[in-house]
Amino acid sequence: MKTNVESSYLKIENLWKFFGKFLALENISLEVKEGEFICFLGPSGCGKTTLLRAIAGLDLQSSGTTLQGGKDVSNLPPSERDFGIVFQSYALFPNLSIEKNIAYGLENTGRSKDEIKARVAELLELVGLPEQGKKYPAQLSGGQQQRIALARAIATNPGLLLLDEPLSALDAKVRVHLRHEIKELQRKLGVTTVMVTHDQEEALAMADRIVVMNHGVIEQVGTPTEIYREPSSLFVADFIGEMNQITATAGAGNKVRFGSAVMESAPHQFNEGDKIIAAIRPNDIIPHGDSAHSLGKDDRVETESNAIDVEVGEMEFLGSFWRCRLRHELFGNEDLIADFSINAVRRLELSEGSTMLIELPPTRLMAFAGSE
């Protein structure tokens, strides 16, 4: 894949953005490789769209430099940069036909009418809407409109494709379908792409690398698996997927302490006695049976210290799994949330009020700094 090429196409250095006194972006530095698909992910107001608009030159940063293809574009207006952009609202020109929308950027570029026509046909084919050229945007569905917007954005072969929440306005099903198509198209064209989204699932599914942002700073940059498996902060851990958070203290050497119990955890840098938050994902909690309810021949506790008996509280059936609230005095008033397979629930004969043995695997039990 092209992503392995070790040259950075887009390089952002020490970017700051103030809106009046409000600090929207704080010292952002980032490199995007040629052909890479990057997602800016974060809650609303985290600065991801601001960063995208700064890259586009639509809202200039207060300070910092942007290099695109080795050229300093920091202070250039959008019209002198090289990018195509797709917005959540599609922003198709309502009074122009689909063809004319796509041809809009091809005009006045020295292309002949026939060339433009051929290119438009090619693009319509590419986005899978070859028959729709004569229609007006309002006559197409949302998903179709967004594909036209995409075709318009890539018509001039820009070096950089910017997608600002392109799927947010669409139905759930269309969204899943289209995100696959966009990813395919991006792979085929090999165009460096930056997408802004607040949907973690979308980011995990589409991105080569994810940039998680919060309060105007980058929390973590990494591949989807890195972000999910090794979140560098509690924020990332909580924002991507779900996470149990239990107040605890650090123990000496990769241990966490819940009241009187000490469990082994993933390596951490805390000193003994530090207030921390211990975290584990609901689907990382391992259910165990006793002799009567075995889950199979591999069903045995690996780390004795990390296994505890808990009482099963409320159980919610969520289709493909059960979500169980587990209680234990070590965790205080907070329930531990665990996702168990339907199979496990049946075999263990779990019901509200029953007790069971669970294990918190040490590699999946993470320690983060406690909130002040």
Added chain:
Amino acid sequence: MSDATLQNVPSGKSIRGKLSRDDIIMRGSMIVIGLYLLITMAFPLYAMLSKSFSTYKFDLAAYEVQVSDETGTNFSQPVTFADLNETLNVVAETDLSAGSDGRLGVTQFFPDFSFRSPVNYRLRNTSDTGRFLVGSTLNDATDWVELDSNTFRRVQLRPVEARGLDNFRTYFRTPALSNSIKNSVIIATVSTVITVFLAFWFAFALNRSCMRFKGFFRLVAMAPILVPSLLPGIALVYLFGNQGMLKELLFGATIYGPIGIIIGSVFFTFPHAFLIISTALSISDARLYEASVVLRGSPWRTFWTVTIPGARYGLVSAAFVVFNLVITDFGLPKVIGGQFNVLAVDIYKQVIGQQNFEMGAVVSVVLILPAIVAFTIDRLVQSKQVALLSARSVPYSPSPNARLDWTLFGFSSLVAVFIVGILAVCQFAALVKFWPYDLSFSLNNYQFDRMDGGGWGSYYNSIKLALLTAVIGTSVIFFGAYLVEKSNGFRTGRTLFQMFAMLPMAIPGMVLGLSYIFFFNNPSNPFYFIYGTMAILVVSTVTHFYTVSHLTATTALQQMDREFESVSASLKQPTLKLFSRVTVPVSMPAILDISIYLFVNAMTTVSAVVFLYSPKTSLASIAVLNMDDAGDIAPAAAMGMMIFYTNAAARILHLIASRGILQRTQAWRKR
């Protein structure tokens, strides 16, 4: 910025964006239109304001005079006119105040003066502020000038200009003038109460009942917008004037005065109030009514707890709009006000009647204040109106209720009879030979060329003005609104522009017109050349009606996707291409609305242009005023109805054109 962020402030220097060609073009154009507003509004208003503080006074101490004996030699010791006046007391202190054109003869200081006497006089200014005329030669040097008796009688002192509140003091000390404030406020308040009441029930009938002929009633309600405000005055004269058909209905009271002004004001402000309240009533949420029914609220209780609160912003807004229209209106009280003085007419009387421009400016300043207050409150209220309608609201549809429907039908019919009646009386009066003695029909009254007021020429001038205003005004205003809405950065400039664009609505037409005299009728002004031409009429009309048009354009532009410009820039296409290929076609309905608004108002306006027309550029609405003034009331009514028919025709044309253009440019709207 907090200290914490200060410490973290980036080390690199801050970025200054390079402007694209489009940015430069857009900012440049915005500055040009901003300058237009500055020159056509801010500067004239400033000129007027400074005029209202200008006082002119004869400074008798600034002149010295010597008198010779009978031989024409042996001059006496120099004395000032102030000394002479002290002993003789020929000029009272109050008479020393004068207008800018004031002149004071000097012979009155010499009781023995005879122009045949051989006595010679010597005169000089003691300081270089002193000025006097010998014949028509101005003398402002401090050297002695020797004159014989016959020349001396042609000496006139000129007043010295100073700044101060004297004009305002005089204004408030003169009851004849300051009473107008009370009169104006009373008239405006009473008219507002009546109009809002009638308009509310009329709008209620159209939006909340199942009565019949709603389309017809809606049409009738809008008719008064098509005629000058002084037309109902003429109709009232015919109905209730000294020779009126229905004079007895007034039981001895006279129509010339507050009664006439109020009835006429209700007529011409009705459509404005109706439109605003109707909009407020049309956007109410049916779910609230359902809730009220479910909670067993009586219809009366529902009315007070759901209907009125839902329409309250509309009611308040309508009230202030009507108040503002009445208090600033000039045409109607001019025609039917009689001896009842109001502010807007005072300005006219001071300026045209007495040539006292300073006092005209003072009245203008007084008139601006209530207008600005009403305008500000209206803007505040309107900004709150927005949130009322949510996307989830369910439109209310009334269900038949025979008693309510017929009651409202009766009420609406009465209003319709009032409106149609006024217009019919004017048309009837225009067609009869000699009211009320010879009621046979003739077209004599349409021979405008035989009357005062400019004849048919003024009618064609009006059409020319209306067309020019519609075309130029729409282009300038829409492009200006586009620049404000869609340009990047330049925030201070855009805020300033927006403020300028809102200002004209708060400025009464009379005030605008008068301020144009002060600003443009000044040979040292580089724009002096437009004074007395059609150009100044177009400029003043565009400026006068700028705000509403600007708001219409802004609203239309705000509904457009904010990202069109970003997309266009990313595709490296010039913004002006986007403007002509997308923005203008998509906004065509709003553009047509603006142009018809400007056309109709240019046809009917009197207030601003009454100070600015010249004999060559007289207008139909002015002709109505002048013919009425000259006693040619029937021709005035005829001309007024010509304006009505022209506007009605323009509206129909506009409707047809809109349909046609919409079909061509808005095909995309259809699925």
